[in-house]
Amino acid sequence: MVDCYQPLTDSQWQVIAALLPVQRKRRHCLRLIVDSLRYSYRTGCHWSCLPACFPPRSAVYYYFRRWQLTGLWQTLADAVNQADRVAAGRPATPSLVCLDSQSVRLAPRIFEHRGLHGGKHVNGRKRQILTDVQGRMMACRVHATNGHDGVEALLLLPTRPAWGARLVTVVTDKRYRGRFARHVVKLGLLHQIGSRPPSTRGSVPVANRWVVEHTFAWLTSFRRLAIDYEFTPRSHEIWLFFANIYIN
Numbered sequence: 001m002v003d004c005y006q007p008l009t010d011s012q013w014q015v016i017a018a019l020l021p022v023q024r025k026r027r028h029c030l031r032l033i034v035d036s037l038r039y040s041y042r043t044g045c046h047w048s049c050l051p052a053c054f055p056p057r058s059a060v061y062y063y064f065r066r067w068q069l070t071g072l073w074q075t076l077a078d079a080v081n082q083a084d085r086v087a088a089g090r091p092a093t094p095s096l097v098c099l100d101s102q103s104v105r106l107a108p109r110i111f112e113h114r115g116l117h118g119g120k121h122v123n124g125r126k127r128q129i130l131t132d133v134q135g136r137m138m139a140c141r142v143h144a145t146n147g148h149d150g151v152e153a154l155l156l157l158p159t160r161p162a163w164g165a166r167l168v169t170v171v172t173d174k175r176y177r178g179r180f181a182r183h184v185v186k187l188g189l190l191h192q193i194g195s196r197p198p199s200t201r202g203s204v205p206v207a208n209r210w211v212v213e214h215t216f217a218w219l220t221s222f223r224r225l226a227i228d229y230e231f232t233p234r235s236h237e238i239w240l241f242f243a244n245i246y247i248n
Helices: 010-017 030-043 057-069 072-087 149-156 179-186 210-219 233-247
Strands: 096-105 115-117 122-131 137-144 169-172 190-193
Touching (some): 072 137, 096 149, 137 149, 149 179, 179 190
Parallel strands (some): 169 190
Antiparallel strands (some): 115 122
């Protein structure tokens, strides 16, 4: 991952173009559309403040919204995850995933799906992510911070996912006991609680769970994700998928 915005390389565009409708001529180049989105989430730029070298903001948002409705971002993230796993010498899909949540502040004057996290005093939203053992994000869900992790995670993993053919184990912390643990068992999976030994003090990496914290640290390095600026949780989820593609 780089520290500043850079346009797509030819090799990166080849991977993305295979999943985009690039066959017919368009008024705006789809490669520039994707670069515009990369610029926006990397720098935190508002739609109306995109540089003149990019297509008009209306065109950029049109494709962002259209590909959101068609599920293209999830499809693209799955394809990049699989390609990256194979390149690392692993099977295309994981057998173990890790689940955790992170609370983020919500921008002012946005009231949809806002909540107050009593323990961390965060007024905003919470994002829950599923990652493989190397931190690649397989799924995500965004909701108000006052939602219970275990209950909200039921919608994160409602059924066995398309990428879950080899999935065996879901690792979480103690907050996901109860309803979520029973739900995981109903899906034919093993629920494993990973927590630090009770005798330890301070911050201690926990096997199979520290990778989620690593991914959260990556996500907050993107300015568009450091604070939730989106009116809908679904839009924030799309930026999470986009960041995951960038990280890979």
